[in-house]
Amino acid sequence: MLIKRPADIAPSEITQPELYFGRRRFLRDSAGAVLVATMPGLAWAPPTLAAAKLAATKNPDYVVDDDPTPKKYVTTYNNFYEFGTGKDDPVENAKDFNPKPWSVVVSGECEKPGRYHFEDIIKPSELEERIYRFRCVEAWSMVVPWIGVPLATVLKRFNPTAKAKYVAFETLYDPKRMPGQRRPVLNWPYVEGLRIDEAMHPLTLLTVGLYGEELPNQNGAPIRLIVPWKYGFKSIKSIVRIKFTEKQPPTTWNDSAPQEYGFYSNVNPQVDHPRWSQRKERKVGGGFFSPKVPTLKFNGYAEQVAALYTGMDLVKFY
Numbered sequence: 001m002l003i004k005r006p007a008d009i010a011p012s013e014i015t016q017p018e019l020y021f022g023r024r025r026f027l028r029d030s031a032g033a034v035l036v037a038t039m040p041g042l043a044w045a046p047p048t049l050a051a052a053k054l055a056a057t058k059n060p061d062y063v064v065d066d067d068p069t070p071k072k073y074v075t076t077y078n079n080f081y082e083f084g085t086g087k088d089d090p091v092e093n094a095k096d097f098n099p100k101p102w103s104v105v106v107s108g109e110c111e112k113p114g115r116y117h118f119e120d121i122i123k124p125s126e127l128e129e130r131i132y133r134f135r136c137v138e139a140w141s142m143v144v145p146w147i148g149v150p151l152a153t154v155l156k157r158f159n160p161t162a163k164a165k166y167v168a169f170e171t172l173y174d175p176k177r178m179p180g181q182r183r184p185v186l187n188w189p190y191v192e193g194l195r196i197d198e199a200m201h202p203l204t205l206l207t208v209g210l211y212g213e214e215l216p217n218q219n220g221a222p223i224r225l226i227v228p229w230k231y232g233f234k235s236i237k238s239i240v241r242i243k244f245t246e247k248q249p250p251t252t253w254n255d256s257a258p259q260e261y262g263f264y265s266n267v268n269p270q271v272d273h274p275r276w277s278q279r280k281e282r283k284v285g286g287g288f289f290s291p292k293v294p295t296l297k298f299n300g301y302a303e304q305v306a307a308l309y310t311g312m313d314l315v316k317f318y
């Protein structure tokens with residue numbers, strides 16, 4: 001995601017992860033090498049704590065042709081403005097964030113509102129692994145083995161009423177724990193929304209893990225959305241509120257730049273962002289000189305989701 005200020009950042013100025021991290025990694029690795037060389041008997045351990053393993057059944061219905069993006073890119077090249085606006089800020093600034101215990105407040109048009117503990121929402125036996133394409137509006141993409149539960153499975157337990165036409169989501173607001181919120185970069189808390197049929201679509205995944213592990217903090221621990229046919233910003237992280245609404249809820253990026261980010265935000269190579277094209281994308285981890293590849297309508301999920309938008313002008317409803 002890009003903020004509007006400073007105005008008119010050309011897409012060519014969006015640093016690619018291979019360059020962004022190349023220098024840092026080189027410096028760190030050479031520092032490690034010196035340490036190992038000068039302290040015989042001491043192995044050099046990576047600075048991060050080991051992630052907790054998370055068991056999940058692989059769902060063979062959700063795979064893609066491409067190999068998954070190497071995990072190091074998915075967990076170090078992030079957009080999570082609550083922990084800073086740079087791609088390498090979240091991994092650094094979210095290091096000490098403790099996502100447990102966690103609860104989610106459910107409200108609005110449903111029969112079972114209330115505060116639900118993480119453990120009430122996420123049943124280990126229901127977890128599945130799905131490999132999805134994921135594409136940011138900044139025209140980079142990844143392939144990620146996520147672990148989660150279909151959002152529909154969870155939402156149905158709250159018995160939404162007939163008036164529930166939309167679902168609104170909210171990220172934690174806690175500037176003490178999320179240092180990026182100490183500056184008014186966005187209107188905190190970060191909010192997102194889906195139409196109820198989008199939220200109930202089998203592809204929409206309430207996500208708690210990746211690559212066989214619990215979600216790292218920088219990827220939205222402990223619970224986030226993954227909506228693979230929409231631009232990455234719809235996939236809201238660290239969710240603390242879910243509200244069923246009759247009216248279309250506000251969304252953070254639409255608020256901050258309505259001309260640039262709409263409510264729907266379906267991946268669509270035919271609708272350019274006002275400041276850059278959406279026709280192609282760069283695969284993160286493919287190497288800096290790898291050519292861009294064409295972007296697919298609905299990010300490759302047209303067969304599954306196109307029917308949700310029958311009769312809608314997707315240029316108007318961008």
Ligand SMILES: Nc1nc2c(c(=O)[nH]1)N[C@H]1C(S)=C(S)[C@@H](COP(=O)(O)O)O[C@H]1N2
Pocket residue numbers: 001074077078079080081082135136137171190218219220231232233234235236237238
């Ligand atoms: N709360 C919150 N959720 C967020 C964001 C954010 O800044 N804050 N960034 C979004 C954007 S723009 C993208 S591309 C994805 C990035 O997810 P990843 O870091 O796991 O790749 O998270 C989305 N969810």
Ligand SMILES: [Mo]
Pocket residue numbers: 001079135136137138231232233
């Ligand atoms: Mo994004």
